[in-house]
Amino acid sequence: MPDRDRGQVPPVSVLVLSFTRTGKDPRVLRQIAALAGSCRLVSMGLGPAPVGVHAHFELMDRGRTWWQKLCHVWAILAGDAILFAGTSPLVDQAIVQLKDLRPAVVIANDLDTLWPAITRLGGAAVIFDAHEYYPCEWGARWWRLTIGRTRGRLCRRLIPRCRGFTTVCQGIADRYLRSTGCRASVVTNAAEFRHQATRATGTTIALVHHGNAERNRRLELTILAVKGLSQHFTLTFYLVGDPGYVAELKQLAGNDPRIRFRDPVPYAEILPTLSEFDVGVFLLPPSTINYFHALPNKFFEFIQARLAVAIGPSPEMAREVHRWGIGWVADDFSPEGLRSILAQLTPESVDRAKGAAAAAARLLSSESGSTAIRDCVSRALATVR
Structure with missing residues (x-):
């Protein structure tokens, strides 16, 4: 993406670096939105340029070469955190671009x-x-003792060298403090504030779930819960991800007309939908530490x-449901619960x-997170001037 007129933008340069599809990663997009107009903002990641950046460097999603695969396996077995960090093809591309x-x-x-x-x-x-929380991103014991151990070493080695540190919720911030000695600021995955009229509830209560179709999320539990409810409930899914798992969920739902699967919608259409x-x-x-501490976009x-x-x-x-009185918390994670x-529930x-x-809605929007991002960048800038 070509530079805009530099005279219209303050000269300070901030790079937002990610290995995800920049234009589809809600957290990265919120960082860009928070900083747009306050600095010369550059992004690097997969996919085309997101709105709001001054320049964008696109990375390509390529697989590892045989040599990178060999080094990756060796790094895991040896617990070599730095070698492990450098075996991604995206790292190679980023190094060239940087x-x-x-x-x-x-x-x-x-x-x-x-x-x-x-x-x-x-x-x-x-x-x-x-x-x-990267040292325990997945719950399998073999993963924690191999990849997780190496990622933990990488966290302990690199995070203390950062001038700022943010994460998604307090529970994960507390774990990083115990494992690395570094205190993270919490910037939640809160969505942008939206002016939205509240829809009156009819005699049929319409339930909805949207997001990734991953087996370890156990979406079948929600289907089983709804199948045992009265006819005054419907459940609609908007799912992306594993098509085989989605097919299994549809089979479980069977011919129940109350349980529906709709095509996923673009990010900008999620809230209206x-x-x-x-x-x-x-x-x-x-099933994992990150799932235990989940406070997701949805x-x-x-x-x-x-x-x-x-x-x-x-x-x-x-904690947020009880604090704001916005809903209900089951006693356990079973369909019966x-x-x-x-x-x-009643209308x-x-x-x-x-x-x-x-x-x-305004207090639980991205407004406070945007302020925290700008403050974090300002503090970091003060250390390099």
Whole structure:
């Protein structure tokens, strides 16, 4: 993407670095939105340029070469954190692209970007945004003892070298403090504030779930919960991801006309689409540490769409549900537990929870997170001037 007229933009350069599809990663897009217009903003990642940046460097999603695969396996077996960090083909591409860049601040999204940001941009202040707790990203014991162990070493080695550190919720921030000695600021995955009328609930309560179709999310539990409810409930899914798993979910739903699968919608259409429903549902068994601490995009999107919320006892989400009175928390992660709270809902109780969501929508929007991002960048800039 060509540079815009430099005279119209302050000269400070901030690089937003990610190895995801920049234009489709909500967290990265919120960083760009928070900083757009306040600095000369550059992005690097997969896919075309997102709106709001001064320049964009596109990375290509290529597989590892046989040599990179060999080095990757050796790094895992040997616990070599630095070799492990350098075996991604995206790292190689980023290093080439970073060679001629001289940003004052780099926001490194996810652990894979941190090593090239620190080692190839020595004069820049690096802010690390941890989207997950990387030493325990997956729950399998073999993973934790191999890849997880190596990622933990990488965190302990690189995070103390950053000038700023943010993550998605307090529980994960606390874990990083214990494992690395570094305190992270919390910037949640809250969606942008949306002016939205609250839809009155009819005699049929419309439940909705949207997001990734991943087997370890156990979406079948939600289907089983709804199959045991009365005819006054419907459940609609908007899913992306594993088509084989989606087919299994459809088979489980069978011919029940109340359970529907709709085509996923573009990111910009998520909130208008959700606003046609009554209750956002998310039951996520804590099979990993990150799932235990889940406070995902969809939770905040439910609120901006002015929905009530029904969830399992995930502590980060449950804290917000109880604090703001925006919905209900099941006693456990079983279909029976979810069914027991849904069965008690009435149009009146759902409308009260929707009203609470509307009242809390601005406070639970990305506005506070945007301020935190700008403050973090300002503090980082002060260390390089």
